[in-house]
Structures are given as structure tokens and as C-alpha cells.
Amino acid sequence: MSTQNEPRSDLVAAPSRLPKRELALFAALLVVVLGVYAVMGGAYSTRMLVEAACYAILALGLTIQWGYAGQFNAGVMGFVALGGFSAMLFSVPVNEAFWASELPGELGLALLYLVAAVLVVVGATRLDRLGLPKRWRTLIAVVVAVLLYLVVMSELRSVTEEIHSRVDFVGGLGLPAWTGWIVGGALAGGMGYFIGKICLGLRSDYLAIATLGIAEIIKAFLKNSEWLTRGTATVSPLPWPTPGPAELGFTLARALYLSLTAVIIAAIFFLLHRAYHAPWGRMIRAIRDNEISSAAMGKDINRRRLEIFVLGCILMGIGGGVLGSFNSLFDPQGYLPLNHTFLVLVMVILGGPGNNLGTIFGAVAVYIIWIMSEPLALFLMHFAADIGQAWFGWDSPGNLDSRALQARVFVIGLLITLVLRFAPKGLLPEKVKYHD
């Protein structure tokens, strides 16, 4: 059930040739983009392209986890949200009311308590080195952890409630957006390290379960921490690192933003390409393809896996930051598993897991289809409802629009299962070359 013995056609290194398939697919994509430009206008199509480019960064993050290393991350949304949060925190103007009050000091004090509590608990877990029996050590550590947790939490809660009621929220740092993107990548990478450290030595299913869970938790945290993110009240506008629409008009400003994201993608693409063909990349693929023999050859499998997982998460964090800044709105409730996890998954498996070019193609193509499917779904639903009413006298339910959008959920699900069955290597399969 678990081994694949069928001969692989891609084992044979193809002689260098004109990449016809790639050229054809990208040419088709270009035609579609131009079509959208002609029909919907410049402002709309540049917005679509920028968003597609942001998704391409996310998809690159996922393609190295899934395509290079066979790790399935079911919680892309959480890492994207972390990036968006970080972009918001760093770029939004400073909240003078907060910094003028005594609240920063109190918050700092509460955070100091937190650090101290963590240190005490860590110390308690080391008590056995002083000769305490292990059972006692565990008991003491747990009791201390529970008590300190309650104390610190109630302290933190009172400070944060104070912040929320008096000055709305802590505000931003007023720094350029790109600082937030970098820190967002670091935050996401740190979270990935934590999850990966726990799950990567175990069955691959556990990683999927844990990432799914952490994504919902990150979302719950961002939604409920009103003092930090304003929660459901949302934060806007987020400043752009490039001149905004107010100065240049929509099309030009978005085109400028697009060129910025294009530079980022190009940089990531170049670095990944280098890494993929470097010894490091070969090692990663060796581990994916045959774990046991790689371990036998003395490769530190878990360390390599952790590296690749964290790298993927960093890219998702950066992509989330770029996307968040572009939307100019931080709304924790806007992060949905469908839009930010499964859409990215479809992009990767359709485009070609492990093939960076295929992944970028998949990202742009799927995003265009996704955007276009919204009006289409609404149209079809209203059409069906009208027919139902005219012919059979049915009363259409009131929340027709929100239901119509559920049809897209169905289509994404169907697409995933169909691709897995009929094109498991994607439209642009990874080219595995040997003896290069």
C-alpha cells in the first residue's frame, strides 16, 4: 500500500530542450491576463495580479514543504495570518495615546512576569539535577507551572483590558512595511520550528493535524486580542512601502506594488533554484525519496526536515505580510482555511509540487479562476433561483449569496481530489535529474 514500484519515466534525464510545455502554459496564461485586462480594466487586473503574486509566494512556501520534502502543511492560513499581523503591527502609525500613558510600563511589567515565570518553570524541570526524584520534579514543575500561569494570566488580562478600554489598542510602530514582512517571516518560521520540532519525527499525518490546529489557534488569538489587533473591529489602512493610490492613481500604484512583489518572487525563485541544485537540495530529495537509505548514509533526517519546514513557513509569513499590506486591512476574521490554505494547496498540486515554475504558474492560473468564479457562482445561483421561482414557484432562501459562495468550496474540494487522481504530478511535473 505504501510503496511505489512502478517505473518512473522521469528517472531518465531528458536532454536539454526547448521547454515547450512551459512556454505554452505561460503563453496561455498571458492571453488570459490580457483578456481580463481588456474586459475589466487596468485597476482590476493589476489588483488581481498583485494578489496572485502574493499567493505565488505562499505557494512557493508550500511547494518546498510538500514538493521537496513531502511534508503536508494543512495550516497555511495561520502562517499567513502571522505575516499579516506583523505587517500591521510594524507599519501602522504609532498610537500616541498609548505611549503617553503609564500602560506601556504596565504591559512591560506583565511581560517581564511572563518571562520570569517561564524561567522558573524551566528551572523546576531541571530540579532532578539537584538530586530530586524525577516524579517529584514533574509534580513540582506542573504545580508551579499551573499556579504561575494563573497569576501571570490574570495580571496580563487586567493590563490588556485596561489598554483596550482606554486607548483602543497598542497601535503600530510606524516603521516601513518591509520590516513587518521580515519579522512576519521570522514569526511564522518560529512557529514552524515549534510545530516541526514536535511532529516531524512522527507519522506525516500528525503534522497535518497539528498545523490545522495551530492555524485555528493563531486566528482565535488574533481575533480575541483586541488590545493588540482591535480584533473584529479591524485595522486599516495599512501603509504601503510604495507610493499609494492617492498619489499615483490605482493602476499605477498597483503596478508599482506588483513590480515590488515580482522582485521578491524573483529573489526567492533564484535562491530556491540554487538551493535545489546544491548538495543541500539533493539531500532533501534523497530523504524524501528514500528515507531509510538516507538515514543509513548518515544524514540527519529530522534536522533537514525541520530546516525545510521552517523555510516554507518563513515564506508563508513573508507572503502573508505582503498580502496584508496590499489589502491595506488587517481583519483576523478574513483569514479562512478555504482562501488561505486550500486555495494554496490547489495551486501547488495543480501547478506541479516541487517545480517552482509550475507552482508560480499554478498560483496565477488558479487565482484568476478563483476570482472569476465568484461572480459566476452568484450569477448561476440567481439564475437557478429565478428559474425555480418562475417555473415551480419556489421561494429562494434569503441568504442566497452566502450560499452561492459555498459552491466554490465544493469546486475546490473536487479539484483537489481530481488532481490527486488524474494528474498527481501537476501540470508541470518536477523534473528529477540525476547525474547533473
Added chain:
Amino acid sequence: MPLLDARDVHGGYGGMNILNGVNMAIEADEIGVIVGPNGAGKSTMLKAIFGLLTVNQGEILLRGEPIHNLPPNKLVQKGMGFIPQEKNVFPSLTVKENLEMGAFLKPHNTRRMLETVYGFFPPLYDKRHQPAGELSGGQRQMVAMGRALMAEPDLLLLDEPTAGLSPLYMNEIFERVKEINAAGVGILMVEQNAKQALAIADKGFVLAAGQNRFTDTGAALLADPEVAKSFLGG
């Protein structure tokens, strides 16, 4: 007509042939023993007969009917039983449940066959409510043989039934194999303990590099100085 007749069998895993033309025939009441050095394809031949790997060339007949490349559950229906060398019990099922699984395709026979199997292996009756995973290696081998017998097979394939067992259990297992054969079940087994196995064999097959090197009666092979020199350790 022989019970099992394998003719010029070629086969292996994923396109690589391990068997390069093996011939093997045993009658309904015979014990056949396959011996040979490591890597000769002994266990592979057994798996090829039981449909666990692809036969690329040649044919395998059971009572004259071609059976190569049939799935294992079809072969069990046709009266074949297979006892793998490792992982040959269901560890969390009790001994009795293990035996019942052997009779999955013939549930109405269960009670009668349980008595027969307990008759062959009395220790199993005492341990019938214990999980098979808690038994010793020899007892597990008994459970495995009992499980295969539950389906009332005409032909039993055993892959190194005495591997890793103490000499005491080894003799016990050989005795049981003889008894089972005397009850009318054809046996084909792979063995490392070549001398002991050939001593009870009606037919012996010495394989090397995926081909027959010597094929004769067990007694004749034991007596053959060349076989003794190359394969039986002098």
C-alpha cells in the same frame, strides 16, 4: 496429475527477476523441501506460488489449473495455505481468534477444524484465550500453522518454519509437519536446516541463483556427495 506443478518460473520485484526458470512438482501426499544458499530465491519462489509477486514467464499449475498471478485470497479459496516467516500471527487477537481468521472463507467448518488443530497442537488449547503476541516463538509458529490449517488446505506453503527456534521446538515443528502431511495435506517448505528437512522430504529442490541445481528425492539428495559438499556443509 501433480498437486503443484511449477514450470520454468521467472519472476521478481519491479521488473528485476530473481527467479530465472525454476521447476518444481509435488504430488498430493508429498513433502517438498526447498533448500539452497542465501539469495537463491527460495522464499521468493514460495511468494511467487502464493501470488505475492509477479510471475513474468512460465506457469504454475494447481491440479492442472493455472494459478500464477492470482491474488492470495483466490488461492486460499482454491485450497492453498501460506505461512510467512515473520509476522505470521495477529498479535492482538487471541489464539482462538487467530485460528478463526484462518477459517474466514469457510466459517461453517470453524468448530470442527478448531478441534482438529487443537489435536495437532495441544498447547494452543491451553492458551486459546491469550493474545498471540504474548506467546513464545515456537508457540507462535504453531498458531501460524494452525491458522493455515483452519481453511482445510490441500497444499501448505511454509517459509522457514523453524527459523530462530530452539532445537527442541525445531524437532517438534518437523514432527508436526510430518503429521499434517500424513493427514493428507501436501507440503512445500523452505528450510535453512537442510539436513533435517531433507530427511523428511519426499522431494527436494536445491536452488541457486534463481534456478534448480539439483532436484531429486530427499534421501537421494542427502546421499549425493556433491550436494553435501556444496550445500549441506560437508
Added chain:
Amino acid sequence: MNELVFFINNVVIAGSVSGSIYAIGAVGVTLVFSIMRFAHFAHADMMTFGAFMVLLLTLLFPGAGDAVGLPTAVVMLPLAMLFTALLAVGIDRAFYKPLRAHGVKPIVMVIGSLGVTLMLQGLIRLFAGTGGQSLYVDDRKEILRLALPFEGARAPIVITEPQIILFVLTIAAVVSLHLFLTRSRLGKAMRAMSDNPDLAQASGININLIVAVTWIIAGGLATIAGTLLSLDVTFKPDLSFFILLPIFAAAIVGGVGHPFGAIAGGFVVGFAETLAVFNWSVLLRPFRDSLPEWLAQAGNLAFVGTEYKIVVPFFILVAILVWRPTGIFKGKVI
């Protein structure tokens, strides 16, 4: 005494309720895991689908409950279980079987099941909308108030009719599952296949049959779990990933591939959740005078707010994966 009653109402009863639901959900997940060796992410939406079937049938035959004296939803449960079981078998034939035949890695099956879960989600919400709906269409939810025969216990223990039904159904489901797995030929064959698939095949056990039986049981159990959840509160079409995490945590805590471990795991997770969101300061109230001031003043001594409930199963999951990835009753699938 009132505080004790409060504790019973908010922890013992509430914990048993969510524990039962998680337990039945986790058993289905663990059975699928032990036979097909992958984490079935569509289980939560199968639960929702089952509950939706119950809702539809209840709307179709609103009076059926009165004839028997039970809520209509409970009367319709067997029929809904049948439909969901058929759906589960159909999904396997259409989506999982081709993947299995290709011999893909388990993680690809996981992604396939995510695709299936999205399809189910889309269909259910397309027809049911996204808002909550009560399964009590025509009949009323009975609420029982049991006064305690103690001096000073003024507040009664509150238990609702669906909660009683839930306990009865949970016990019935667990007992019948136990009998099925230990007494019936197919149940034993399922355990055999979970122990050693190759040997099961070599014994002549029909793998496709066992897979189908597994899906029938998984679908039926999912219907029970989903219906119980909807009876206790309301039918919510969008629970999916929120219910998935506690169920997976329960299955892993109990040792994957271990049905009765999953039941224990379900109650562990259910009680951990209710204990974590319980406000412990209530229990301190009677001792108010003898406590240090900072403790007596604390208004809220819950470990996590209800909005962070999902952290609890995640924390349990992480703890078990770090401490003992095979679960408390050593699971078979690591």
C-alpha cells in the same frame, strides 16, 4: 453546596456530554486509521452530514416522534445512519479507492480526504445555509431539574432530555461496537486487518469487504456523534475543523488504532476542555473569609477563556506527541 451543584452542572455533566461526542467521533477516526492507515479529515463533515440527514428527515416527518415518545430526531437516527453509511462507502469507491489502487502514500490520502471534506462542506452549506438550526422542529426540549436532598442546596442539578438520550446512545454504541469487534466474524476480521494486513490477505480475508464494513461503521458512528452534538446545542453546518481537532486529539491520546482507547481519549479531552474553561473562583467562594486577599479578589480563575477552548485539545495533542506518541494505551499505528 450551591457551588458544588454549579460544579456538577458545568463540569461533570458538560464534560460527559462533550466527552461522549468526542469519544464516538474518535472511534470512527481510529477505525478508519487502523484499517486504511490515514487520518480521515472528512470525518467532522461526515458528522455534520449525518446530523443534516437527521434534520431533513425530521422536517419531512415531524410527527414521528410523538408516536414513540422520543424526539423525532432520535427516531430518525437509524435511517440517517444508513444514508450516511452509504455516502461513506460511496465516497470511498469514488475517491479513496482509486488512490489506494495507485499505492499512494498515506499523506496523499489525507489530502484527498481534505478535498472530500471541502466538497461535503460546500454541499451541506449550499443546502442548509451557514446558520444554526434546532433539531427540535416540532417537539420541545425537556429540561429536568433535580433538586438535591441537602440542606443549603437550593440550585438544582440541571440535565436536559437530549443529554440523557446522549448518555444512553453512547453506552449503546460502545457496547454494540465492543460486541461487534469481539464476537462477530467481520469484527474479528477488522481487528485482524488492523493487526497485520498482509496476513489478513493471506488468510483469505476479503480486504474490500472489510474496508466497506469499516466505512459503514464510521458513517454510522459519525451520524450518532453529529446528531448528539446538534441535539445538545443546535445543528451548525460550519463546525468542521473545530470539531476535528478534539477528535483527532482524542484518537491519538487513546492510541491510534485502539477503539476503546479512543473512547477514553474522548472523555479525557472532553473533561480537559470543560475543566479548563471552568471558573475555579466559584469553588473558592465558600472559603472567602479564610483566603488571602489576592486570591479572594480574583474574579476569573479559568485557565482559558471559552474563546480559546480550541487551545485545550491542541495542548493535549502536543503534550501526548511529545511525551508518548503511541498514546496512553499503546496504539498500533505510529
